[in-house]
Amino acid sequence: MSRLRSLFEQSYVTVVYQQTKLQQSRRSFLKSIVLGATSIVVAPALSGMSAYAAEAEGNKVLILYFSHSGNTRQLAKQIHGRVGGDMVELKTVVPYPQEYTAVGEQARKELESNARPQIATEISNLDEYHTVFIGFPIWGGTMPMPFFTFLEKYNLGDRNVIPFCTHEGSLFNRSESDLRRLCPQARILKGFEVRGSRVSSAQRNVDAWLNSLGFPTAN
Numbered sequence: 001m002s003r004l005r006s007l008f009e010q011s012y013v014t015v016v017y018q019q020t021k022l023q024q025s026r027r028s029f030l031k032s033i034v035l036g037a038t039s040i041v042v043a044p045a046l047s048g049m050s051a052y053a054a055e056a057e058g059n060k061v062l063i064l065y066f067s068h069s070g071n072t073r074q075l076a077k078q079i080h081g082r083v084g085g086d087m088v089e090l091k092t093v094v095p096y097p098q099e100y101t102a103v104g105e106q107a108r109k110e111l112e113s114n115a116r117p118q119i120a121t122e123i124s125n126l127d128e129y130h131t132v133f134i135g136f137p138i139w140g141g142t143m144p145m146p147f148f149t150f151l152e153k154y155n156l157g158d159r160n161v162i163p164f165c166t167h168e169g170s171l172f173n174r175s176e177s178d179l180r181r182l183c184p185q186a187r188i189l190k191g192f193e194v195r196g197s198r199v200s201s202a203q204r205n206v207d208a209w210l211n212s213l214g215f216p217t218a219n
């Protein structure tokens with residue numbers, strides 16, 4: 001892991017957290033979201049409807065995630081346990097190598113060449129989902145490139161998009177601006193980030209975050 005960490009630090013990771021700015025929608029700004037310590041991505045607007053309210057109207061939630069070593073999968077399960085919906089893993093046609101140095105090298109090359117790795121996951125019923133959670137480990141300061149493939153292939157339109165990520169220090173880094181660029185019409189709501197090494201104790205913070213988005217999490 002230390003070799004991998006030094007790879008991040010030397011090559012392409014800018015561990016600089018850029019504070020996001022609250023943006024106001026021109027049309028139907030009802031409520032600003034105050035950023036919590038664990039949040040980074042801000043909704044342009046909630047359009048008068050919380051994500052949960054949308055769900056209560058019969059719209060489904062999709063939790064789409066990518067995970068190489070399991071941390072983000074664990075976080076996705078914590079979210080799924082509270083909000084339900086469908087949980088789908090984004091998989092590539094050619095799986096990434098398991099070994100740290102090898103996956104680090106491949107990820108670095110993909111980032112540098114702006115690659116679009118082929119994805120094996122297909123979502124045929126995207127229309128059914130009003131809210132899409134997108135979860136990923138930070139790779140090289142942003143989402144793994146398969147998400148670039150996915151988001152260029154599937155137009156999320158003006159859906160609610162809720163990012164979550166695990167990392168080892170970068171926080172959301174450039175994934176925020178990349179996500180905005182890849183789904184420009186989406187309502188990108190407040191995201192959640194946590195260090196991969198702390199995922200197992202994240203449920204309480206996950207609940208607080210989901211509550212702030214309007215999802216009931218009482219159990």
Ligand SMILES: Cc1cc2nc3c(=O)[nH]c(=O)nc-3n(C[C@H](O)[C@H](O)[C@H](O)COP(=O)(O)O)c2cc1C
Pocket residue numbers: 008012013066067068069070071072073103104105107108136137138139140141142166167168169170171195196197
């Ligand atoms: C190829 C690769 C690149 C990574 N790049 C970063 C990075 O830029 N910043 C960071 O904080 N962590 C980075 N990490 C650490 C992962 O984001 C972190 O361990 C995450 O929790 C892994 O999630 P997963 O178990 O779902 O794959 C990287 C890990 C890998 C394998």
